[in-house]
Amino acid sequence: MKATRSILVGLVSVAAALAAGHLVAGLVSPLASPFLAVGNTAIDLTPHPVKDFAVRTFGENDKLVLLAGMAVVLAALGVVAGLLSRRSPWPGTVLAGVLGVVGIAAVLARPTTTGWSVVAPIASLVVGVAAFRWLWARSPAEVPGRRKFLISTAAIAAGAGVAAVGGQLLAGRVDVEASRRGITLRPGQKAPEIPFGADFSREGTPTFLTPNSKFYRVDTALSVPRMRAEDWRLRVHGMVDNELVLTYDDLLRRPLVEKTITLVCVSNEVGGPYISTSNFIGVDLADLLREAGVKNGADQLATRSVDGWTCGTPVASIMAPGSNAMLALGMNGEPLPLERGFPVRMVVPGLYGYVSATKWLVDAELTTFDAFDPYWAQRGWGKKAPVKVMSRIDRPKAFERVPAGKFVVAGIAWAQHIGIDRVEVRVDGGPWQEATLATEVNVDTWRMWRIELDLAQGNHTVECRATDRTGLTQTSDRAAPVPDGATGWHSMVFTSVAGA
Ligand SMILES: Nc1nc2c(c(=O)[nH]1)N[C@H]1C(S)=C(S)[C@@H](COP(=O)(O)O)O[C@H]1N2
Numbered sequence: 059m060k061a062t063r064s065i066l067v068g069l070v071s072v073a074a075a076l077a078a079g080h081l082v083a084g085l086v087s088p089l090a091s092p093f094l095a096v097g098n099t100a101i102d103l104t105p106h107p108v109k110d111f112a113v114r115t116f117g118e119n120d121k122l123v124l125l126a127g128m129a130v131v132l133a134a135l136g137v138v139a140g141l142l143s144r145r146s147p148w149p150g151t152v153l154a155g156v157l158g159v160v161g162i163a164a165v166l167a168r169p170t171t172t173g174w175s176v177v178a179p180i181a182s183l184v185v186g187v188a189a190f191r192w193l194w195a196r197s198p199a200e201v202p203g204r205r206k207f208l209i210s211t212a213a214i215a216a217g218a219g220v221a222a223v224g225g226q227l228l229a230g231r232v233d234v235e236a237s238r239r240g241i242t243l244r245p246g247q248k249a250p251e252i253p254f255g256a257d258f259s260r261e262g263t264p265t266f267l268t269p270n271s272k273f274y275r276v277d278t279a280l281s282v283p284r285m286r287a288e289d290w291r292l293r294v295h296g297m298v299d300n301e302l303v304l305t306y307d308d309l310l311r312r313p314l315v316e317k318t319i320t321l322v323c324v325s326n327e328v329g330g331p332y333i334s335t336s337n338f339i340g341v342d343l344a345d346l347l348r349e350a351g352v353k354n355g356a357d358q359l360a361t362r363s364v365d366g367w368t369c370g371t372p373v374a375s376i377m378a379p380g381s382n383a384m385l386a387l388g389m390n391g392e393p394l395p396l397e398r399g400f401p402v403r404m405v406v407p408g409l410y411g412y413v414s415a416t417k418w419l420v421d422a423e424l425t426t427f428d429a430f431d432p433y434w435a436q437r438g439w440g441k442k443a444p445v446k447v448m449s450r451i452d453r454p455k456a457f458e459r460v461p462a463g464k465f466v467v468a469g470i471a472w473a474q475h476i477g478i479d480r481v482e483v484r485v486d487g488g489p490w491q492e493a494t495l496a497t498e499v500n501v502d503t504w505r506m507w508r509i510e511l512d513l514a515q516g517n518h519t520v521e522c523r524a525t526d527r528t529g530l531t532q533t534s535d536r537a538a539p540v541p542d543g544a545t546g547w548h549s550m551v552f553t554s555v556a557g558a
């Protein structure tokens with residue numbers, strides 16, 4: 059067989075296999091799509107530094123990059139299968155079978171796999187092998203059969219396209235958007251207005267509240283879980299006196315409160331971007347646990363999302379008076395956006411997101427730290443991770459050229475749930491000077507700072523360090539984010555120029 063034809067046979071068969079799996083998954087369970095299951099497994103197996111690299115390099119497109127990379131690898135395998143099968147259909151058949159088995163294994167290994175899900179990767183295997191054999195049999199050794207071959211290939215390729223789109227539409231048929239649109243949240247207790255002067259956004263800091271679309275995003279979900287509020291249930295169980303099963307309406311019947319809270323990710327390098335602030339609307343989590351009755355000795359609340367991610371939070375951090383821990387239903391006045399964990403997520407001020415902020419929450423088990431290791435603890439991250447006092451310079455930007463003379467340096471500082479006492483700044487290793495802090499909103503949020511400096515022409519390095527309300531000053535020791543959060547002083551190199 060000619061090389062071009064054998065390549066075409068391989069490529070079209072791979073496409074048909076993937077599309078068939080996607081279509082059947084759309085019918086039975088979207089996460090059972092073998093393509094997504096392999097991608098999700100890849101995410102779980104990826105060592106954290108690589109994941110960090112991916113997030114740093116591709117930002118919120120990291121998942122798109124992964125899916126595109128997988129498509130390229132699969133296409134390459136299709137090409138190889140085709141080329142190996144120029145004389146006999148067997149090498150390609152075997153390769154198609156092996157890929158099919160990998161898909162089945164990936165789906166079976168997903169924590170979300172239930173009963174019928176496995177038919178999706180089985181469909182992939184069967185269709186992949188069948189398409190390959192059928193096309194191979196129709197690819198002629200010489201030119202005369204060309205037309206028939208091209209028509210067959212085009213037909214399968216078109217079928218694959220229709221199946222893939224169909225699968226996508228079916229997966230989206232659960233109308234979460236409509237469910238979300240139908241919800242209005244009316245907190246009985248509104249968050250206080252953000253006072254004028256709570257940020258220095260005109261001088262380079264973020265705005266105090268982060269618009270929902272700009273809020274940082276970190277999660278392992280390759281496809282955003284789509285669950286309607288009507289279908290949502292939360293089971294509270296384990297070491298409790300009364301097991302609870304709550305619906306979304308049950309939560310709406312409880313007192314809804316609105317609180318301004320800053321969320322931060324442990325993956326931040328010093329100076330990193332994964333920190334944002336929102337007015338979260340939700341119900342008090344400690345009240346809810348008190349209703350369930352936490353048994354003595356239960357020190358960890360293990361929570362799970364609908365896509366199988368797990369998180370462990372110290373019970374003490376939730377139950378402490380004024381913890382402000384909540385099950386959040388909304389952000390900035392609207393129901394949670396889908397990628398923020400709709401219908402319900404957890405928020406516990408003062409703890410990094412990976413030990414506190416479960417999105418798409420469906421299960422809460424009272425247990426102990428000895429008995430259970432959640433997702434990131436299994437991968438070498440700390441089991442307990444209170445937020446470390448930290449500060450960041452937002453202005454000037456690295457290597458910026460700024461006017462010599464008077465110039466305002468500005469940034470943010472945070473020590474959630476403890477509060478910031480002061481921020482100091484020094485230039486070129488000189489004496490520490492105290493920055494002006496913006497109006498405090500509450501201790502669970504970031505605090506903006508600014509300082510006016512008078513700088514001579516030339517290169518400068520500016521550094522900052524924050525001190526929290528307990529008197530703890532940020533250490534200068536540089537530590538990486540693993541295992542429980544980076545430390546060190548943020549610094550910025552820039553140039554003051556005349557007449558800039
Ligand atoms: N279901 C689920 N919830 C999750 C995660 C996740 O991977 N899956 N990541 C956590 C981490 S590491 C952080 S920092 C926060 C980020 O929340 P955001 O994406 O809304 O900013 O969500 C937490 N909740």
Ligand SMILES: [Mo]
Binds near residue numbers: 322323325410411
């Ligand atoms: Mo995180």
